[in-house]
Amino acid sequence: MAFHLSREGEVTVVDVDGQLIVGNRQELKQKVLDELENGGRKFLVDFTETGYIDSSGLGVLVSLSKKIREVGGELRLSSLNEDLRTLFELTKLDTLFRIADSRGEGLSGF
Amino acid sequence: MERQLVFELPNDLRCIEETVDFVVSRCSTCEEVARKLRLNFRVSLVEALTNAMVYGNARDPSKRVRVEVFLQASSVTARITDEGAGFDPAGVPDPTMPTNLLEDRGRGLFLMRELMDEVRFNDCGNCVTLVLHLPPSDRVSGEASA
Numbered sequence: 001m002a003f004h005l006s007r008e009g010e011v012t013v014v015d016v017d018g019q020l021i022v023g024n025r026q027e028l029k030q031k032v033l034d035e036l037e038n039g040g041r042k043f044l045v046d047f048t049e050t051g052y053i054d055s056s057g058l059g060v061l062v063s064l065s066k067k068i069r070e071v072g073g074e075l076r077l078s079s080l081n082e083d084l085r086t087l088f089e090l091t092k093l094d095t096l097f098r099i100a101d102s103r104g105e106g107l108s109g110f
Numbered sequence: 111m112e113r114q115l116v117f118e119l120p121n122d123l124r125c126i127e128e129t130v131d132f133v134v135s136r137c138s139t140c141e142e143v144a145r146k147l148r149l150n151f152r153v154s155l156v157e158a159l160t161n162a163m164v165y166g167n168a169r170d171p172s173k174r175v176r177v178e179v180f181l182q183a184s185s186v187t188a189r190i191t192d193e194g195a196g197f198d199p200a201g202v203p204d205p206t207m208p209t210n211l212l213e214d215r216g217r218g219l220f221l222m223r224e225l226m227d228e229v230r231f232n233d234c235g236n237c238v239t240l241v242l243h244l245p246p247s248d249r250v251s252g253e254a255s256a
Contacts, residue, residue: 022160023123054156055217066212083149090224091217092206 003028005035011042011110013103016050020057029060033067041073044106048079058093065097074098078106115179119159121167126159133179137186150225151186151242157218158190158238166192166236185227188240196235 003024004015012035020028032043045061047053053061065075078100080088088094100106115136119125130152137147159175167173173193180187205216223229228241 019127021127021156022164023126052152052156054153054160055221056160058217059214062212063214083145086149087153087221090221092211096211 003031005031008044008107009110011044011107012040013107014043014045016045016047018049019051020053020060022054022056025056025060029064032064036068036071036073041068041071042110043068043073043075044078044100044103044110045075046078046103046106047081047084048103050081050084053084053087055091058087058091062093062096074110076100076106076110078103112183113181115177115181117177119175119177121163121169121171121173121175123160123163126156126163129159129177130155133177133188136179137181146242146244147186151188151240154222154226154229154240154242155188155190157222158188158240161218161238162190162192162194165197166194168194184244186242186244189237190240191237194236196232198235199231 002017004017006013006015012032014028014032016028035043043064061075061077068075076098079102080099085094085099088097088099098106115133117129119129133155134147134152137151159177162175163169167175175193176189176191178189180189199219202216202219203210203213205211205213205220210216219229222238222240226240227243228239230239230241231237
């Protein structure tokens with residue numbers, strides 16, 4: 001499992017391969033914070049290749065969103081499968097994030 | 111049909127994924143893996159094991175987590191026991207309250223309660239029992255052995 005960062009114009013796209021869980025959430029957090037430190041303000045986390053997110057993974061997304069908003073940026077999410085979307089809906093985190101059906105939709109209008 | 115899986119894990123977060131994969135695979139050797147097992151049971155088991163290792167055993171590598179899984183035709187039950195002092199589940203805030211939405215606390219327990227049919231703690235709070243009832247179409251058909 002790994003996190004791949006790439007640039008699409010002004011947007012930093014983070015691909016999550018595998019799982020976002022208690023064991024690797026710090027790695028994601030650090031990578032995004034480093035990018036934020038370097039001036040990045042627009043972030044899209046894409047879950048096309050993600051099988052599972054646990055509550056710690058949800059928590060790190062919340063924490064990152066908060067930090068990014070504090071400096072005037074935005075964190076969007078895209079490509080959640082049915083199970084992942086259910087987790088966001090149950091925890092009401094779907095009200096906190098802009099969640100796009102696809103990567104392209106997430107990037108549009110950013 | 112009733113089968114049981116029992117094992118003890120080292121207090122190592124890296125064990126969780128493999129353990130949960132194994133347990134779920136024993137529950138669903140039929141071709142169609144029911145969503146209830148894939149989502150509800152899997153997520154809840156991950157959260158229970160994480161809580162046991164991180165909070166219950168306080169990440170202490172010398173401690174262990176006991177896992178007991180009971181497979182029946184109509185239900186799957188998992189009992190997770192850590193070696194910690196326990197906690198009061200009633201004291202965990204509802205993470206979906208607007209004031210708590212940005213906080214990083216309580217989502218694991220909340221998900222367990224939302225996804226399982228029963229979530230019970232022992233008196234001191236170091237043992238949680240998760241029960242998922244299976245409708246006929248989802249019933250466990252795989253073999254399991256301890």
